[in-house]
Amino acid sequence: MPPDPAPKDLFQKRFVIVAGKGGVGKSVVCAALGLAASERGLRTCIAELNTREKAPLFFGKRPSGYAYQELRKNLFSINVLPDPALREYGLMKLRFERVYKLVFENEAMKRLLKVIPGMNELFLLGKVFNMEREKKRDGTPLWDMVIVDAPATGHGVSLLRLPDTIMKVADAGPMAEEVGAMRALLLDPRRTAVNLVTLPEEMPVRETFELAAQLEGSLGMPKGYLFVNGIWPRLLSDTDAGLLDALGAVLPESAYRARAGVESLAAMVERTRFQEQHRAELAEHMPWPRVDLPFLFVERFDESAIARLSESIVTQLAVLQGQAA
Numbered sequence: 001m002p003p004d005p006a007p008k009d010l011f012q013k014r015f016v017i018v019a020g021k022g023g024v025g026k027s028v029v030c031a032a033l034g035l036a037a038s039e040r041g042l043r044t045c046i047a048e049l050n051t052r053e054k055a056p057l058f059f060g061k062r063p064s065g066y067a068y069q070e071l072r073k074n075l076f077s078i079n080v081l082p083d084p085a086l087r088e089y090g091l092m093k094l095r096f097e098r099v100y101k102l103v104f105e106n107e108a109m110k111r112l113l114k115v116i117p118g119m120n121e122l123f124l125l126g127k128v129f130n131m132e133r134e135k136k137r138d139g140t141p142l143w144d145m146v147i148v149d150a151p152a153t154g155h156g157v158s159l160l161r162l163p164d165t166i167m168k169v170a171d172a173g174p175m176a177e178e179v180g181a182m183r184a185l186l187l188d189p190r191r192t193a194v195n196l197v198t199l200p201e202e203m204p205v206r207e208t209f210e211l212a213a214q215l216e217g218s219l220g221m222p223k224g225y226l227f228v229n230g231i232w233p234r235l236l237s238d239t240d241a242g243l244l245d246a247l248g249a250v251l252p253e254s255a256y257r258a259r260a261g262v263e264s265l266a267a268m269v270e271r272t273r274f275q276e277q278h279r280a281e282l283a284e285h286m287p288w289p290r291v292d293l294p295f296l297f298v299e300r301f302d303e304s305a306i307a308r309l310s311e312s313i314v315t316q317l318a319v320l321q322g323q324a325a
């Protein structure tokens with residue numbers, strides 16, 4: 001299947017969502033994209049949603065919770081937490097602390113908010129939605145790019161579906177207006193792009209197909225790129241792999257060290273073969289423009305590792321966008 005044209009310019013979107021299965025490298029991709037954007041001079045913020053913060057750690061900083069923290073020039077992060085998000089929202093709408101306390105810190109109201117499904121998530125989404133439209137004193141946007149590190153697959157989808165779900169039950173009033181504006185942002189290809197991250201492995205690839213089908217189908221969101229992360233280098237040519245098999249077959253039982261070496265090399269070769277199959281499967285069934293990211297053999301995933309992935313992303317995006325132009 002030939003890939004669809006790449007979105008015109010990812011760095012011109014203000015609302016960049018990164019989604020995918022748990023543990024596939026979403027936070028790493030957010031950090032690498034954030035670094036690339038900040039180096040272009042875009043004032044960028046990575047928003048993690050109510051999770052154990054990763055973004056600051058990659059840049060040698062401590063988690064900062066619900067506060068914008070500068071990680072490097074032009075790059076910030078925040079952990080969006082439901083309670084302060086609700087508080088901020090309440091204060092924004094109700095203006096006065098006293099009124100806020102009366103309304104939201106009233107025990108009955110607190111209990112009510114806890115039992116309404118999706119309410120916490122709505123405040124998380126509300127905060128990132130507000131970040132997209134937040135202005136500086138001079139009226140210009142506070143952020144050129146907000147990168148949303150979405151929760152893993154199932155939760156991510158229900159989060160993105162939330163405005164739609166709420167619109168179905170509350171189609172009038174201030175709540176509907178607010179949620180309608182959120183939905184408009186999620187569907188707006190000028191501002192928004194949803195990117196997916198996967199590993200070239202069985203389960204992540206399955207989930208990616210499902211996620212893509214939902215995003216493009218019932219959610220109808222504008223798509224960005226598919227990041228295929230953790231790609232192993234090809235260690236041996238087919239001929240050398242054949243020789244390795246032959247060597248394994250003739251090594252005597254007693255040469256256990258040599259056998260262990262051959263076996264572990266053979267396992268690595270096998271892994272790259274599996275990865276190649278899954279990458280071919282992605283290429284065949286999923287026409288999203290693709291960015292391949294190498295597996296990095298590093299002790300610690302720090303800023304220099306992020307920088308390597310970031311460079312790789314920038315190079316590949318330039319090629320893809322050149323093709324799309």
Ligand SMILES: Nc1ncnc2c1ncn2[C@@H]1O[C@H](COP(=O)(O)OP(=O)(O)OP(=O)(O)O)[C@@H](O)[C@H]1O
Binds near residue numbers: 021
């Ligand atoms: N390209 C890579 N090469 C080597 N290791 C990687 C690579 N990408 C990610 N990792 C490792 O995998 C770990 C998990 O990545 P990351 O935290 O980005 O996943 P995630 O999808 O955000 O996970 P979660 O769903 O838990 O939020 C990283 O801390 C890093 O150690």
Ligand SMILES: [Mg+2]
Binds near residue numbers: 054
């Ligand atoms: Mg993560």
